[in-house]
Amino acid sequence: MVALVGVLAAPSAARAQAGGDEDLPAVQLSGAGVALLKLAVPRVEGDGDGAAAELLSKDMDITGLFQILDPASFPAQLQSEGLNFSSALWTQVGAQAVIKMKVAGGALDGRVYVVARGDTAVLSKSYRAADARDAVHEFANDVVKAFTGQPGVFGSRIAVAMTGRGPHEIAVVDMDGGRTSVVTKMGSDSLLPAFSPAGAEIAFTSYLRNNPDLWIVSAGGGRARRVSKEPGLNTGAAWSRSGALALTMSYEGNSEIYRIDPSDGRIEARLTNNPAIDSSPCFSPDGSQIAFVSNRQGSPQIFVMSANGGGAKRVTFQGKYNQTPRWSPRADKPQIAFTGRDERGVFDLFLLDMRTGKVDRLTQGHGSNLDPTWSPDGRLLAYVSTRGGLFVQNPETHHEVQVWKGAASSPSWGPVPRH
Amino acid sequence: MPNEQQRRGPRRNFAGMIVTLALHGGVLVAVAAAHNKEEVPLIVSHDFVRAEMVKLGKPRDKFWLPRITQPPRPTAPPQTLKVAEDPNAKPAPKEAPRPEDPKISKNLKNALERARKLEALAADEEPDQGALNGSKLGTSNTAVGDQYQAQVVGMLHQNYNFPAGLTLDQIQNPPEIVFHITGDGTLTGIKLVKSSGNNFVDDACVDAAKLTAKVPPPPPTVRGMRVQCEK
Numbered sequence: 211m212v213a214l215v216g217v218l219a220a221p222s223a224a225r226a227q228a229g230g231d232e233d234l235p236a237v238q239l240s241g242a243g244v245a246l247l248k249l250a251v252p253r254v255e256g257d258g259d260g261a262a263a264e265l266l267s268k269d270m271d272i273t274g275l276f277q278i279l280d281p282a283s284f285p286a287q288l289q290s291e292g293l294n295f296s297s298a299l300w301t302q303v304g305a306q307a308v309i310k311m312k313v314a315g316g317a318l319d320g321r322v323y324v325v326a327r328g329d330t331a332v333l334s335k336s337y338r339a340a341d342a343r344d345a346v347h348e349f350a351n352d353v354v355k356a357f358t359g360q361p362g363v364f365g366s367r368i369a370v371a372m373t374g375r376g377p378h379e380i381a382v383v384d385m386d387g388g389r390t391s392v393v394t395k396m397g398s399d400s401l402l403p404a405f406s407p408a409g410a411e412i413a414f415t416s417y418l419r420n421n422p423d424l425w426i427v428s429a430g431g432g433r434a435r436r437v438s439k440e441p442g443l444n445t446g447a448a449w450s451r452s453g454a455l456a457l458t459m460s461y462e463g464n465s466e467i468y469r470i471d472p473s474d475g476r477i478e479a480r481l482t483n484n485p486a487i488d489s490s491p492c493f494s495p496d497g498s499q500i501a502f503v504s505n506r507q508g509s510p511q512i513f514v515m516s517a518n519g520g521g522a523k524r525v526t527f528q529g530k531y532n533q534t535p536r537w538s539p540r541a542d543k544p545q546i547a548f549t550g551r552d553e554r555g556v557f558d559l560f561l562l563d564m565r566t567g568k569v570d571r572l573t574q575g576h577g578s579n580l581d582p583t584w585s586p587d588g589r590l591l592a593y594v595s596t597r598g599g600l601f602v603q604n605p606e607t608h609h610e611v612q613v614w615k616g617a618a619s620s621p622s623w624g625p626v627p628r629h
Numbered sequence: 630m631p632n633e634q635q636r637r638g639p640r641r642n643f644a645g646m647i648v649t650l651a652l653h654g655g656v657l658v659a660v661a662a663a664h665n666k667e668e669v670p671l672i673v674s675h676d677f678v679r680a681e682m683v684k685l686g687k688p689r690d691k692f693w694l695p696r697i698t699q700p701p702r703p704t705a706p707p708q709t710l711k712v713a714e715d716p717n718a719k720p721a722p723k724e725a726p727r728p729e730d731p732k733i734s735k736n737l738k739n740a741l742e743r744a745r746k747l748e749a750l751a752a753d754e755e756p757d758q759g760a761l762n763g764s765k766l767g768t769s770n771t772a773v774g775d776q777y778q779a780q781v782v783g784m785l786h787q788n789y790n791f792p793a794g795l796t797l798d799q800i801q802n803p804p805e806i807v808f809h810i811t812g813d814g815t816l817t818g819i820k821l822v823k824s825s826g827n828n829f830v831d832d833a834c835v836d837a838a839k840l841t842a843k844v845p846p847p848p849p850t851v852r853g854m855r856v857q858c859e860k
Contacts, residue, residue, distance in 0.1 A: 231807045231822070231855065237778050240859040242833060245790035275793040326832060357792060357829065529694040550694045560694060574697045607793045 244607055247357065249276040250305035253289050256313040262346055266309060268386055269350035269364055272611050274590065274604020275357065279305055295323045295331070309353060313342065320349040322356050332356055343388060363585045366626045367429070368592055369393075369403035369412050370600065370618035378619075380414050382429060385585070385592070385623070387600065387613035393431040404447045405429065405624035406472075412622070413437070413447040413455065413472070424457055426472065429624065437475040448500075450493040450517070456481065456500060458489040467491045467502055467519075481519035493517065494537050494544075501525070501535035501546055512548055512562065525562060526550075528569055532560075534581050540588035547572070547582040547591055547605075559593055561605055572605055583623045592621050777851060781810075781844045785856065788840035791833045802826060803860070804834040809853035814846045818853070825858075834858035 249270055254263045263281075270276045281289075288299055293310045300308050300323070310321040310331075322333035333356045339345040347364035354362030367382045372392070380394040380403045394400050398418040405412055406429075413426050419436070424444040427434035438444040442460035449455055455472040458465055462480075465487040469478045482488040486506035493500055497517055504513050504522070509530045515522040526532045531551035538545045544564035551557050557578040561570045573579040577596035584591060585602075592602045592613070600614035600621060689696070805823035808816045819838045824831050838856065 231853065234807055234853045234855045235778060235851065236855040236857065237782050238857050238859050239782060239785055239789055239834070239837060241786065241789070242858070242860075243790040244793045247792045324828075327828070359827070528692060532694075552696070553693045558694075569695055571695050571697050604793065609793075 246277040246607060246609065247275060248279055248304055248306045250279045250281075250284065250300065250303060250308045252281060252284055252291070252308065252310065254311040254313055255292055257311070262311055262313050262318070262342060265343060265346045265386070265388075266311065266350060268611075269347065269362070270309070270353065271609075272386060272590070272602050272613060273354055273362060274602075274607045274609035274611075275354070276307075279303065293319065293321055295321070295329050297323070297325045297327075297329050300325050307357075311346075311349070316340065316342070316345075318342070318345040318349060320352070322353055343384075347386075360587060360589075361626075363587050363590070363626050366586055367409075367624050368583070368600065369405055369414075369429075369622045369624065370594075370614075370616075371401040371403060371414070371620050372616060373619050374617040380412060380427065381616075381618075382412075382624075383600070383614050383616075385602070385613065387615075390614070390616070391431065393429065394425075394427055394434055396425075396434065400425075402446055402620045403622045404449055405622045406449050407451050407453060407625065409625040409627065413449070413457075415445040415447070424470075424475070437472060438470055439475070440477075446490050448491045448493055450497040451495065452497055454493070454497065454517075456491040456493065458491070465489055467500070469517075479519060481515065481517075482522070483519075484522075490534055492535050492537050492546075495539050495541045499537075501537055503533050503535065512546065525564070525567070526569070529560075536582050536584055538584050538588040539586060543588065547584065549580045549582065559591065559603075570605075572603060572608065573610075581620045583621045585623050586625045592623055594618055594621060777845070777848055778854070781854060782856075784841050784844055785837045789833065789837040789858070792829050803857050804831045805855060805857045806834050806838055807853060807855045808838050810844060810847045810851060812846060814844045816842055816844065822855070823857075830858070 251263055251267045251270065253260070257263055267278050271278050284303055285299075288296075288303065291299075291310075293312055295308060295310065306325055308323045308325065310323070312319040316338055318337040318339075320333070320335055320337065321331040323329070324332050333352060335349070335352060337345040337348050339348065344365065350364045351362040354360070364385065366385050368385055369380060369382050371378050372381045377397050378399045378401060379392050379396060380400050381390055381392045383390045393412065394414070394416070396416045396418045398416055400414050400416040400418075403412050403414040406426075410429055411426050412429050413424060414434075415422050416425050416434070417423075418425075419439065421439065421441065422443050422445045423436050424438035424447055425434040426437050438457065438459070440459055440461035443458050443465060445458050447455055447457040449472075453472065454469055456467055456469050459468045459477075460466070464485060466483065467481040467488050469481060470476060471478055481491070481500065482502070482504070484504065484506050486504050487510075488502055488504045488506070490503040491500045492502070494517075499514055500517050501512055501514050503510050505511070506513075506522075507524060510533055511524055512526040512532050512535045513522045513524050525546070526548070529550045529552065532548050534549045536547045538547065546562045546564060548560055548562065549557050550560045557580050558574055559572040559579050559582050561572055562568075563570070572591070573593075573595075579593050579595045579601070582591045582593045589606070590602050590604055592600055595601050597612070599612050599616060600618055601610055602613050603610040802823070802825050804821060804825040806819060807822050808819040811817055816838055819835060821831050821835055825834075834856070837858070
């Protein structure tokens with residue numbers, strides 16, 4: 211009986227086997243999840259104190275794209291592999307990609323291997339820089355490009371208002387938290403720094419002349435110049451990509467948003483005219499719109515208006531206290547990050563999708579998190595936290611790294627320097 | 630002088646031992662056969678649905694800002710469902726044969742027999758399409774096939790992960806893979822047949838099948854699948 215069934219079944223099985231793949235039923239797979247790539251950064255040849263490997267590992271961690279494997283788990287055979295690569299051995303460690311470096315003098319040789327793609331490097335490049343940190347950052351940018359198609363933003367810097375002991379000054383730190391430099395010597399509280407689009411200058415507010423005036427200082431430090439000194443508020447400056455400067459002023463009695471000429475402080479236009487408090491302007495990437503905070507409908511909420519003023523439209527409807535809107539620089543993904551206070555009185559970061567109006571929460575359960583600022587490519591957000599210091603998060607993966615431990619407020623992320 | 634009963638005693642005991650041995654042997658063979666029986670993964674007989682456990686409580690006021698409540702996506706490949714066998718389970722009672730209806734005449738019986746033969750001939754010309762576990766009342770020949778596909782897609786989805794940083798917008802041309810499914814549900818011959826132009830996107834599509842590795846045994850009509858990996 212079994213034999214009979216086998217004989218009867220044989221022709222159909224043969225038919226099925228003979229058929230090509232074209233007649234296979236077609237299905238669609240969608241809704242892919244996001245997985246961090248398991249990345250190994252083994253010991254670097256010529257890197258005596260391990261600083262280069264440590265820096266690159268931190269850079270890769272900050273991107274929020276990778277799960278950095280613990281080098282202690284790498285067998286000695288792999289640690290001493292040099293720039294060579296054996297995909298079979300790294301598979302056993304669980305690595306999906308491996309970054310190799312060799313440091314000699316002022317030069318850095320970098321290799322990127324993807325384990326599934328065999329023993330040939332997907333990226334092989336040499337770098338030379340006066341500071342080894344810059345060479346590592348350049349390599350890190352190329353690594354990010356190799357995996358995402360877009361270069362990283364290492365080398366860019368973040369301006370913050372230092373809020374430790376003494377008068378608050380404006381400082382600039384590398385986006386990985388390295389190389390902090392104080393750029394103002396006002397001797398009086400300075401706050402709300404804003405990098406100019408080219409990164410050469412920083413606008414900020416200082417109480418040096420006993421009034422919150424707007425000042426501009428070179429990003430490299432030096433003598434600051436007072437740009438706007440109208441009575442009352444001259445604060446919360448925001449630059450457009452084309453160099454226009456919007457800020458909150460109150461010389462007419464009420465807090466309104468104005469546009470001024472950054473060279474001489476001349477008022478070009480009053481953009482809001484409402485008995486309520488309007489503040490915290492932020493330009494859209496194309497400069498055609500401005501997001502701002504207003505309590506014109508009761509509680510502070512985020513509104514959007516034309517960059518020339520008028521047509522204000524409320525865009526947040528959840529929560530009682532939303533502030534510090536920061537428009538993503540990505541034109542292809544219109545979204546606004548903001549600080550919101552939840553029903554427990556805790557400030558956290560939220561992301562508003564401008565296409566759908568949907569609000570997503572980015573931080574929760576780790577103190578209060580405030581004042582978001584986008585990386586130049588719109589892929590990362592930096593913010594301050596009551597946990598202390600400066601944090602960077604990839605909003606896509608929610609991977610968060612503390613990059614700087616100083617006391618600071620209101621960060622502003624500058625552009626990537628051009629070489 | 631031994632009587633007749635005493636004389637037959639040893640012979641009866643010997644026959645009893647033979648019967649007892651045969652019974653025990655039969656039981657042992659049955660038990661061994663039961664243990665050697667290949668375990669067949671469960672094919673869920675209802676439509677594939679994805680469900681999430683919802684916490685009991687008062688719904689969140691939509692006025693308030695959202696909270697992060699979603700658990701992380703599972704990354705481990707799911708295990709194939711198996712039914713634990715209950716050794717103490719009683720066999721289902723056999724249905725008693727229905728008594729023949731005396732009202733049905735011999736002619737009617739012949740007519741029914743002819744109808745069955747005609748039905749069988751018709752079936753040879755255009756076989757019923759559906760699935761072995763389909764319903765007699767079913768009218769669609771694709772619904773159950775889709776159910777199996779949905780099961781497979783659901784399992785592939787568990788392993789369908791893009792490397793972080795690749796925005797889905799970067800997929801201009803969705804990659805396509807094919808694979809075959811053996812009788813026990815093992816995925817073989819996994820290959821990329823249409824590239825997206827991005828190696829990592831292609832890898833994500835291929836890995837979805839490679840990491841899944843095994844799916845429930847397919848219906849006889851399914852020998853493989855062509856999968857297009859969308860955004």
